[in-house]
Amino acid sequence: MSKSILIGLGLVLACAAGAAAAAGDDGAPRLQPLSKEEFSAVMAEARRRYRREDPAGQPWEFLDREKLPRLLDMPEFAATFWTLKQPLIDQAGAWDYFRLDTPSKAQAVWARILPEERINDPVREGQRSAESLHVYYADEKWGKEAGAQIAFLRCLPAAAWRVKHMEPLVWGMKNADWRAGSGPDFRQCVRKQREEVGGISETSPETARGLASATIIEDRLSKFLLSNGCQGKGPDSCVHLLPALVELNPHHAQLPRILQKLEPYFFQRVQDTSLDERETAFLQLVYLTAKVPAVVDHPQAWPAGEMERLLAKAVALDLLLANSQGYNPFSPVGKRIVSPWMALAAMQPSPQAQPAALQQLGRDSASSKGCLLSTEQKLELPAPLLLGYALGKLEREQTSCRALENVKGLSESYVQAATLQALAPLEGLLAFIATPGPARDEVRQALGAKCGDSPANDLWNVCRQLAEEKAALLAAERKQQEIEAAEEKSRLAREKQDLVERQVCSEQMIEWAGGFLRKSRKRQHTEGVTSACKAWPGKEPYTLGVFIYEGQKEEQKQMLVTLIDPTQGKVIASYWTLVEVDAVTRYVDGIKFDTARYFVQPGLRAFGIDVGTYSPRSADGGYGPMRTLYVREGAAIRPILSDMAVSSWRYLPGRAPWENGNSENPDREPETETFSYTIGIAGTRSNAFADLLITRSSDQPKVKATTQLLHYDGKRYPAPQQMD
Numbered sequence: 185m186s187k188s189i190l191i192g193l194g195l196v197l198a199c200a201a202g203a204a205a206a207a208g209d210d211g212a213p214r215l216q217p218l219s220k221e222e223f224s225a226v227m228a229e230a231r232r233r234y235r236r237e238d239p240a241g242q243p244w245e246f247l248d249r250e251k252l253p254r255l256l257d258m259p260e261f262a263a264t265f266w267t268l269k270q271p272l273i274d275q276a277g278a279w280d281y282f283r284l285d286t287p288s289k290a291q292a293v294w295a296r297i298l299p300e301e302r303i304n305d306p307v308r309e310g311q312r313s314a315e316s317l318h319v320y321y322a323d324e325k326w327g328k329e330a331g332a333q334i335a336f337l338r339c340l341p342a343a344a345w346r347v348k349h350m351e352p353l354v355w356g357m358k359n360a361d362w363r364a365g366s367g368p369d370f371r372q373c374v375r376k377q378r379e380e381v382g383g384i385s386e387t388s389p390e391t392a393r394g395l396a397s398a399t400i401i402e403d404r405l406s407k408f409l410l411s412n413g414c415q416g417k418g419p420d421s422c423v424h425l426l427p428a429l430v431e432l433n434p435h436h437a438q439l440p441r442i443l444q445k446l447e448p449y450f451f452q453r454v455q456d457t458s459l460d461e462r463e464t465a466f467l468q469l470v471y472l473t474a475k476v477p478a479v480v481d482h483p484q485a486w487p488a489g490e491m492e493r494l495l496a497k498a499v500a501l502d503l504l505l506a507n508s509q510g511y512n513p514f515s516p517v518g519k520r521i522v523s524p525w526m527a528l529a530a531m532q533p534s535p536q537a538q539p540a541a542l543q544q545l546g547r548d549s550a551s552s553k554g555c556l557l558s559t560e561q562k563l564e565l566p567a568p569l570l571l572g573y574a575l576g577k578l579e580r581e582q583t584s585c586r587a588l589e590n591v592k593g594l595s596e597s598y599v600q601a602a603t604l605q606a607l608a609p610l611e612g613l614l615a616f617i618a619t620p621g622p623a624r625d626e627v628r629q630a631l632g633a634k635c636g637d638s639p640a641n642d643l644w645n646v647c648r649q650l651a652e653e654k655a656a657l658l659a660a661e662r663k664q665q666e667i668e669a670a671e672e673k674s675r676l677a678r679e680k681q682d683l684v685e686r687q688v689c690s691e692q693m694i695e696w697a698g699g700f701l702r703k704s705r706k707r708q709h710t711e712g713v714t715s716a717c718k719a720w721p722g723k724e725p726y727t728l729g730v731f732i733y734e735g736q737k738e739e740q741k742q743m744l745v746t747l748i749d750p751t752q753g754k755v756i757a758s759y760w761t762l763v764e765v766d767a768v769t770r771y772v773d774g775i776k777f778d779t780a781r782y783f784v785q786p787g788l789r790a791f792g793i794d795v796g797t798y799s800p801r802s803a804d805g806g807y808g809p810m811r812t813l814y815v816r817e818g819a820a821i822r823p824i825l826s827d828m829a830v831s832s833w834r835y836l837p838g839r840a841p842w843e844n845g846n847s848e849n850p851d852r853e854p855e856t857e858t859f860s861y862t863i864g865i866a867g868t869r870s871n872a873f874a875d876l877l878i879t880r881s882s883d884q885p886k887v888k889a890t891t892q893l894l895h896y897d898g899k900r901y902p903a904p905q906q907m908d
Contacts, residue, residue: 215254222246226255226272227264233271247272249279256281262299273297273320280327282334284404286412287419290333291345294319306348312359314342322393323379331377331393332400339373344424353423353470354463362521369520371431374398398432405429406438414449422446423467426474427521434477434527440485443475465501469522472498476527492541495569498524499549525565539568539609546572555585567592568609575612582623588630595634602641617644687776689717689729692753697731697746700755713741718777721789725751728777730793732763739765745793745814745821759814759821768797769810778811783865784824784873784896790815792863794830805834805856813863813901825863825876825894825901833858858883861904870895878904 218226225246232238247255255261256276261269276282284290294317295304301318319338322331337345341362347355356362363369368376368384376384377394405425414422426446429436436442450471454464472494479491520526546569555577565573570591574584588594594610601607607614616627628646635647642648689697694715713732720726726747733742740762747757763769774796782790790813799806808831812823836855859880866875873896881889894901 215257217258217260218251218254222251223255223258223260226251227268230268230271234267244275247275252276252279252281256293256297262297266298266300269297274323274325277320277322277326277330277334280329282330284329284333284336284401286408286416287336287340287344287425288416290337291317291419294337303345305346307343307346307355309349314346316342317345321378321380324393326379328396328400332397332404335374335377335394335397336401338377339370340419340424340428341370344419344421348418351423351459351463351467352418352421354459354466357463357466369431370428371398374401374432402429402432402436405432406436406442409442410438410445413445414453422449423470427470430474430477431521434530435481439474439478440482443471443478444485446471462505465504466522469498469501469505469524472501472524473520473522473527476524492545495524495528495542496545496548499545499569503549503552528566542566542568543572543575543609543612545569546574547576549573550576550580553581555583565590567594571610571612578616578623578627582621584623584626584630588626589633591630594630595632598631598644598646599634599636599639599641601643604643607643614644617646687716687718689715689731692750693717693727693729693748694731696748696753696755697729697744700746700758701731701733701742701744701760704758704760714775716775716777716793718779720747721779721781721791725749726756728779728791730775730777732775735762741765747816747821757816757819757821759823768799768806769795774809776809780863781865782813782863784815784876788815790824799833804840805832807832811863823900824873824896826903828863828878828904829861831858831860857887866893868893871898872896873901876901 217223229238229244229246252272252275255272261272282290282293291303294301298319303317303319305315307314317337319334322334326334341352341356343352343356343362346352353362368386368388372386372388373384375390375394375398376388377391377397378384378388379391379393406429408420409422409425409429412420412422416422416425426442429442430439450468454467459467475494479486479494483490520530546565549569550573570587571594574587574591577584577587598607598610601610610631613627613631616623618624628650631644631646632650635642635650639647694712697715698712711734713734715729715731717727717729720728726749729744729746729748731744731746733744735741743761743763745759746755748754749756774794776794778792778794780792782792784790792811792813794809794811796809797807807829809829810827811825811830812827813825814821814823833856836857840854859882862879862881864877864879866877868875875896876894878892878894879889880891892904894904
């Protein structure tokens with residue numbers, strides 16, 4: 185038994201639908217209704233049948249073929265709940281009450297008996313999708329006529345039924361796909377018609393029901409188009425009924441007569457409609473696509489050269505539509521009805537027009553300046569026509585507009601040609617191969633696309649030239665890559681050396697030090713200020729690091745001196761202290777390691793940390809960085825010499841800015857004397873530590889160097905005395 189697609193919809197809408205089903209709503213004449221008693225008796229019997237209370241197959245007691253159409257025509261029936269309608273609609277299908285006279289009448293019948301399904305509801309202006317019609321399935325008990333009507337209602341795209349304010353196919357072009365995306369075309373949908381709920385796919389088999397429906401629909405469409413022409417609107421429009429007929433049977437015997445009757449509308453009267461130039465061109469392509477098989481099957485019905493004229497017109501329309509905004513070429517399924525080229529390729533055996541004629545047609549089509557054909561259009565064009573178009577473009581503009589790469593089988597034809605005669609269809613390309621330039625490059629690339637490593641044939645040496653150029657290009661690329669790799673290696677080495685010289689700490693080092701400080705019992709303030717890192721001068725792969733953090737007071741900073749083992753990812757020795765910040769000492773931007781060979785004991789090497797200082801111009805003199813020496817003792821690091829100046833300066837006598845009138849001559853550069861201090865290891869020892877020899881040198885030639893010896897007192901070295 186057939187069932188509605190949306191079984192539950194009637195539960196909500198049945199009561200409200202009664203008023204909408206008043207007699208005369210669809211313009212059809214009303215039949216004599218049943219009496220109240222007759223109606224009640226039939227509906228009571230329908231209720232028993234739906235509940236399966238009557239024996240299966242039992243003849244109707246109160247219903248016959250004369251009463252059924254009168255019953256279905258009654259508003260009271262339209263307002264009835266769907267469960268009571270179902271047995272009666274199934275019986276109407278079995279008695280072939282539903283016939284395919286015209287599309288609009290078929291729609292009106294179902295709109296009248298199923299008002300709850302809103303079958304007549306049109307799409308609104310601005311709406312971009314059309315809802316499918318919700319009608320019954322024709323089960324095995326339905327007659328062939330009724331089954332054909334159901335197939336037609338289900339398989340013709342929804343826009344054909346729902347779009348009333350404009351040409352449905354044009355609406356489909358501008359909005360969604362004519363066939364709403366993927367799915368079977370009209371022919372497959374009809375011929376694979378199911379007798380129960382379910383979808384249809386490419387692999388679904390054709391059915392006896394579907395083949396019977398296809399025969400009836402083909403007959404009704406051809407008769408309707410011959411009698412009505414293009415007078416109908418909405419579902420009766422010839423614009424979509426013609427391709428529907430051709431999809432069902434492109435070899436229909438009456439197709440030449442139908443096309444000749446409809447041609448004035450598509451190429452003359454359509455000009456008088458509200459369609460714009462692109463929409464008109466679109467509809468004309470629909471007509472030409474339908475005409476291709478008729479010209480092939482019935483050449484005697486047309487003047488000589490009709491196919492060439494048809495294709496020339498198709499090319500002109502394609503060029504007009506190319507790259508037009510608002511032109512939707514549909515999906516591969518929907519596009520079959522608007523592509524003469526697909527129709528031509530689909531004919532079996534393929535009745536290609538003379539290749540020379542198609543090639544000339546392509547040349548003629550290339551006269552307009554610029555690249556107009558879209559990629560989709562190129563993929564559909566016959567190879568000879570597209571080749572001619574490419575040749576015309578190459579001759580005029582030195583580019584084929586990428587048409588060559590879309591010529592089907594071009595490269596295969598080249599490498600398979602064993603003789604020059606076999607290359608004759610391509611000889612127009614030979615002239616471009618001999619002349620360097622963009623046209624030559626494009627032609628060779630298109631011909632050589634299928635060369636591979638060992639082409640079967642290469643009569644024009646295209647494959648050999650491309651292989652040699654490719655090898656040279658690869659060699660040049662390898663050379664360039666080697667140069668770039670060497671430059672990159674050098675750059676990275678310079679960056680690494682720069683980082684080493686600037687003693688920059690990596691993010692990993694900073695993270696390890698910060699984690700160590702947070703875990704220690706020192707302070708929780710780990711907001712970094714500055715840092716310096718340098719490789720440990722010993723054999724171990726350690727890294728020295730000094731990290732300055734904010735302190736709890738504004739005038740204080742935290743200093744963490746570390747020895748880090750990167751292989752373990754942790755600090756293995758450390759020293760933490762608070763340092764005072766003042767106008768002279770620069771912990772923020774002046775901190776650096778000194779790893780000279782300070783062997784204060786055999787096997788014990790000290791290292792220095794220099795902290796920058798600042799001396800204002802108004803001072804009598806000042807110091808450079810201040811150096812502190814540290815040694816590692818197990819997990820601890822401790823200072824052994826603190827705050828020794830690495831350099832100092834002073835004004836020469838009488839050369840200070842404020843002396844002898846110097847302030848009156850601000851452009852005069854004051855003269856200074858600069859001293860440098862170095863640490864050396866003496867040959868003597870104090871308390872097991874080597875004595876330190878401090879040497880002061882002046883930049884003034886006549887000033888002799890002075891020295892001072894520092895003795896270790898068991899804990900540290902004293903600060904050097906001033907050497908004046």
